[in-house]
Amino acid sequence: MFLSEEFRLKTGLAEMLKGGVIMDVTNAEQAKMAEAAGACAVMALERVPSDIRKEGGVARMASIAIIREIMKTVSIPVMAKARIGHFTEARILEALGVDYIDESEVLTPADEEHHIDKRGYKVPFVCGARNLGEALRRIAEGAAMIRTKGEAGSGNIVEAVRHIRTIVKEMKHLTVLGKEELVHESKNLGAPLELVEWVAANGRLPVPNFSAGGIATPADAALVMQLGAEAVFVGSGIFKSEDPEKRAKAIVKAATYYKDPAKLLEASEELGEAMRGLDVSKLPESELLQTRGW
């Protein structure tokens, strides 16, 4: 599956986004600012996660007119979100020509049992995951990129850290198991044996692994990259901060120099106020976005 030309093109675009920052935007003006700050791609959505959290209601795919205007305005890749399981939203986004579709838990799920069968599409998909089993199920369905979910709109990095650490630890564990143990692990993880064996042999996911959900500062971006993320998605963290332009630039710099404390210090200076964060442990279960997706 990973060797088919179609799949190589899908993961190929994700390869080009590595070391970069994908920024959530809700209109063409924000998209332009994100591009000027050095975003490697933008994610078009109706409302940023912290507003979805505040305002409630049903969060759907963004307005076509706005996505189209964003595509016309910037020269970098444009991604858009579809609801979990909503394969017609996905077909519409594909027909529109977006460069990546995020089947996202940030929007209100359309199907509480099934994700989209992403194999029949020409456009690549990214999906969220909290652990290895979830990541491998999404890859089996055809996702060409995984992002750890974190807790979107919280401005709190703790969940993103938990998820990337969990996935990395579970992958390491597979590399020391024998063949018969992998069959058992496949059952435990709820993931196809073929993918479990691939991870055991290679010690990594067969698709690029990015991080999302709670990144609010340059230090947050560098933290998840040091833990193994290959690029970062930033949602509310930029446009809900005091000076979005400065913060966007600083997070771009941090994604490149994530191992260089002197550069991270430069990136962290004079940023203005970060977005207000939420204590995720005090959120009721029903308000968590990360538990959406199965």
Added chain:
Amino acid sequence: MAGKTVGILALQGDFAAHRKAVQRAGGLAVEVRVAAELAQCDGLIIPGGESTTMLKLLDQEALTESIRLFAEHKPVYGSCAGAILLAREVTHPPQPALGLLDITVERNAYGRQIDSRIARLPLNEAIDGGGEMEAVFIRAPIIRRVGGGVTVLASYGGDPVWVEAGRHMVTTFHPELSADSKVHARFLRKL
């Protein structure tokens, strides 16, 4: 080429894939993020990725001038976004570039991601005796004009996709995503 080191500009993009491709072709590779790291390099590769992101960082981190000086004596190779950064002129939209090769490059010229493709390029006799080579195009640019002194090494659909001018070289496709090492091997021979 023995004992020579290739720097891979690692500001953003698929620099890790280039590092592996250099190693497959028998070279040593190091990542370059700051100007001082160029000192240990005998050549430089600018990878695929987003050219606008790399431009911002090149500028902000004062790397543009360092790479220009480096290129006065040492070879530089760019793939896709790297090709855009090495061109004399960039269109769609216009943006600044290093101008190391006299070519005009149009960004995203095939369209969007759904227009990305894998093609087989016919090679002429002069390159490893001819035959074919796989070429992965991802939101690729097209070279719309080549100036004097620029040699076309391979074309696709009538457009040059692999060109060189003296010690510098560009491809609009991504050989770092293919198993074939011809492009990287040719670059290593320039060191």
